[in-house]
Amino acid sequence: MxxxxxxxxxxxxxxxxxxxxxxxxxxxxxxxxxxxxxxxxxxxxxxxxxxxxxxxxxxxxxxxxxxxxxxxxxxxxxxxxxSNQRVIVRLIDLPFMERGELQSAIQYQAQDYIPMAVEESILDFQIIGDYMTPSDEHMMEVLLVAAHxxxxxxxxxxxxxxxxxxxxxxxxxxxxxxxxxxxxxEVLPGAESEATAVIHVSSGLTNIAVVERGVPRFNRISSLAGSTFTQSVANVLNITFDEAEDLKVRIGLPDIDGTAADEFPGIEPDRVQLVHQSIEREASKFIAEVRRSLDYYLTQTSQVRSIRRILLTGSGSQLRNLASYLEKGLQAQQVTLGxxxxxxxxxxxxxxxxxxxxxxxxxxxxxxxxxxx
Ligand SMILES: Nc1ncnc2c1ncn2[C@@H]1O[C@H](COP(=O)(O)OP(=O)(O)OP(=O)(O)O)[C@@H](O)[C@H]1O
Ligand SMILES: [Mg+2]
Structure with missing residues (x-):
């Protein structure tokens, strides 16, 4: 059996x-x-x-x-x-209705929430849950996805x-x-006031998502990603993108406490320093961008007060010392590689x-x- x-x-x-x-x-x-x-x-x-x-x-x-x-x-x-600027994800609140009714209502409602013409979009939705307002209105929370x-x-x-x-x-x-x-x-006791941020760094895009009790409630795309770091190295040393890629992967960011600058056999110390500086500059912009996104999310939500946990992932997350820079820059308790x-x-x-x-x-x-x- x-x-x-x-x-x-x-x-x-x-x-x-x-x-x-x-x-x-x-x-x-x-x-x-x-x-x-x-x-x-x-x-x-x-x-x-x-x-x-x-x-x-x-x-x-x-x-x-x-x-x-x-x-x-x-x-x-x-x-x-x-994943691009023409895929829009929004969490919206609507008066409660049955699924079938929502199916047609969403066509009319969607335009208020998305910056693309509904006629040019494919719409999808997922019902997250329903609730009563203090004035006894029955409402529902819907995750709306629109793709060009x-x-x-x-x-x-x-x-x-x-x-x-x-x-x-x-x-x-x-x-x-x-x-x-x-x-x-993930319905964990006491988890109501905490959320997890998931940051996925690839070559051309960084995806920033905030997940609350298993539901992705916020989603933003940034073009500051792996290629940004590579390009900055290429510019500062006046070398090709591929050469810069190799140096970026080998050298990465300096140790955050500034101690024991690693040795990079075969690379002149001056060059290492230039690579460090250029990546550090871009990393500051990257962290500021992530912080802006998370702050925006926190201003939009009434329940969650802090984002304690950050999962960092994607190939670009392997940039040496990026996790500790993020931890420091965001004052997050914990940045873990996802x-x-x-x-x-x-x-x-x-x-x-x-x-x-x-x-x-x-x-x-x-x-x-x-x-x-
Ligand atoms: N060890 C490493 N250190 C630093 N960066 C790395 C390392 N390994 C890979 N990367 C970076 O990760 C990026 C590649 O990411 P990925 O493979 O996810 O790209 P992709 O999926 O093709 O891009 P996208 O999804 O943005 O279109 C490159 O910028 C590369 O330099
Ligand atoms: Mg990718």
Whole structure:
């Protein structure tokens, strides 16, 4: 009898198309939780994706074909993530109504909340909960997602051009939160006045989300990200982007307490200092940007008074000493690296590939997890 609940073949693929890389993760549901069984990453041609949007669908399609050829991801149905200025997420309060009624009402209500024409957008929503106001009005809280139709069209074209089928589109930051924190609201005693910020740094974009009791209640995208640090090094040393990338990864930020400046064999100390200074300058701007976002969130909410915990993730989060700079700059109690392998296992056939891209795989894994439900 027990065997009936084992070996479920339910499987799902998450596809994360970025500026530098496209990544696919395949996740299978097993008796002991979801397991990553396939994983791969390929380069995306320069310029094919910009500011989180696909500009050259044909070039992306051919990268995706490569990805399928060179990875152990098997299957054609994919959940794709989107993250750019033309995907809007808003938490809104409306008078309580039944789901069916909301479905049509949202078409009329949405325009008040989104800075794009509703006619040009695809809308989706999720009911978060309902409550009574002090004056006894029955209200509901709804998470509204609006995505620009044309932008989604390019995503569909790239995916179909690679011979794949797009089964769902998800907001990347929801996928990131899912991979790191799970889907179930974490109702912890005393947790009402605290929230977790999730900061995902990739090459062209940083995703900032605030999660309260399992619900992502705030979401913002910034263009200060990994490439910003690289470009500043390239500018200050007058070298190519690729050369700067290498120096950035090797040198990173100085130790925060200023002690024991690491030795970097083969790099002149003057050069190390210039790299440190240029990245430090950009890091201050980055931290100010994160602080502004979190402060804005705190002014919008009546319940949460502090953000104590910060999960830092994405490939760009590996910048040496970035976590301690954030901890100091935000006066947060705890900045932890958000590791998707903390919640989801990987099979022996996928483990090496996942581990090699441990912080970069978060979005793809979260998208795949979303497809399991
Ligand atoms: N060890 C490291 N130290 C510093 N930065 C790193 C390190 N490893 C990777 N990065 C940075 O992470 C960034 C790449 O992030 P990622 O792989 O998530 O990009 P992407 O998904 O293609 O981009 P996007 O999602 O923004 O379009 C690059 O800026 C790279 O320099
Ligand atoms: Mg990315």
């Amino acid at each position: 027990g065997s009936l609940s084992f070996g479920s073949s339910q499987s799902s693929i998450g596809l994360d198309i970025g500026t530098r890389y496209a990544r696919a993760a395949q996740v299978k549901q097993t008796g002991s939780g979801p397991v990553v069984t396939g994983y791969g990453r390929v380069d995306v041609p320069l310029g094919a994706v910009a500011d989180g949007e696909i500009v050259d669908a044909a070039a992306v399609a051919s990268a995706l074909k490569d990805l399928w050829r060179h990875s152990n991801v098997r299957g054609k149905d994919v959940s794709v993530g989107v 139709r044309e932008m989604i069209g390019n995503t569909v074209a790239a995916v179909e051009g690679a011979g794949l089928r797009l089964t769902s589109i998800d907001v990347s930051s929801f996928a990131i939160v899912r991979a790191l924190m799970g889907d179930l609201p 590791d998707p392998l903390a919640r989801t296992q990987a099979s022996s056939g996928a483990l090496a590939a996942v581990e090699a891209d441990r912080f970069g795989c978060v979005t793809a894994v979260g998208l795949a997890l979303g497809g399991l439900q």
